[in-house]
Amino acid sequence: MSGIIEVENLSFGYIPQSTILKDISFEVTPGTSLAIAGPNGAGKSTLLNLLCGTLVPKSGTIRIDAAPVESYSTKALAGKVAVVRQEFVPVFGFSVIETVLMARTLYYDPMGFESKADKKIVAEALEMTDTIQFASRPLGSLSGGERQRVLIARALAQDTAILLLDEPTSFLDLKHQVGIYDLLKAAQLERDKTIVTVTHDINLAAQYCDEILLLGADSNYHIGKTKDVFSPEQIEKVFGVRTFAGRVGQEKFFIPLGKFAKDSGQIGNKPEGSQQK
């Protein structure tokens, strides 16, 4: 195998009697992006926590850069994998620059202070995420979208090959959702990052990510190129929701249809591409 992340026969359950993830295998090629999608409770965040070593698999192996996750020390793993978790505001009023600088903790000198190189990397991360203009403001005073960019800046400043993100766009408006995905795509293309994103937004995932891992509640899963994984039938099967599928240019999109959706009975699931006239 040649993936920078290799997952083999992975199973996990929070209590011994139940398994939430069962016999999952996949790999992520270096420099590509993978979206993990699926209904609530399917184990998306669990899978992310397994990938970064926060949780330990019940069986199976996860390899990062060809070595099992559990063989890394905390420090060594932090040199390979950076994580952006669902955002929250810390108790003490750390400023943006202090927050981003923390990513360099493991590279501090013995007295616990940052080097010139650390500062340069932090400045680049602030630049790239467009957060440099509020560098001295406390994190708590920023909007949700700005704060999320700061946390991504922190992950970038950790200077790792792999970036894991847990629902980075959950609380953001359309513009900021797109902004975050643009930023991640830039990081992938310009800095050769491997990016794994847990997301609820199948349309943005389809648009921005190279591959999709669709995780069902019954630990069924599908992985592959977006166009192979996402079909109205597949989505209905996994999410239990009918969708209206369309296509704009190369991009596929899905609109969920609820019970009260107008004309939902008539539109149904048209074959892909049928909306292009």
Add this chain to the structure above:
Amino acid sequence: MRTALALVVLAVVMFVCLLIGTESVSLKAVFGGVGAQESVNPDYEIFVQVRLPRIILAAIVGAALACSGVVFQALLRNPLADPYILGISSGAGLGVTIAVISGLNWTLWGRSPIAVFAFAGALGTVWLVWFVGRLTGKFHVTGLLLAGVVINAFFSAVIMFLTSIAKAEQVHATIFWLMGNMTEEDFLVLWIGAGCVGGGIVALFYISPQLNALSFGEDDARSMGVNTARTRTIAFGVAAAITAIAVSLSGLIGFVGLVIPHGVRLVFGPDHRQLLPLSSIVGAILLVVADTVARIIVAPAQLPVGVVTAIVGGPFFLVLLVKYSRKVSWLK
């Protein structure tokens, strides 16, 4: 840089406070040696035997309490945490009560049993809280806090029960001890205390970058490469130990451990690499000043220093809070 400056201020404050007191002391007389007609030099006696140990003790205790206040706030991610939150105060109080009521009068390395019992009670209680807290999960902040609060309440009830069946003078002795006082003449004990507290503060300073990361939570800290279990164990153990030392040297002095960290954080920001040493020094300064005030303000009687820290420090902190709080512009 700021830390070095603060150290200079501390030295100056300690020196000035040495000179202040109900008896005026002339430096010339202190170092002039014994006069021809006297067998003792009263200025020297007051200066070195009475005031110096008090001031050193106040500095040690102030530094220990402020520093462990910073650490407990970071570990528990709770701005209301102080060094006593996990049961150290009630544990020490229980130790003292037991020592007083059982009328022990032996000494251990020249220490009265009261201080030894206070130290043992403080550390024993913290260990108990830590142990119970661990039972609630790997590192469950809420579980730890709840265990601390409940054990505090339980021991307070035991203390009240014991004092209600004790003799009046025993109760008085207990209360007097608990109020906090700065009497310690034995320089050896002082230097040992200073060494332990100083060493503890240095150890905590070395993990201050990790404390920064821990403020963002367990998982975030770990993904930034922090060995959280090790950091927490060191931080918790060292902070509890220096608090227990402070408590057994001087009784319970409130306020310093809660308010100094907040005050320093408001003015200089939350970065622990700076917050920790600065808080320690500012805590030392505050307690030296407060103790000097306690010595002289109602002379020849003396106030418990805890009263002074709260009365002087409270309003001062409120001023800081209002002045430095990050204002929200649209809220007039």
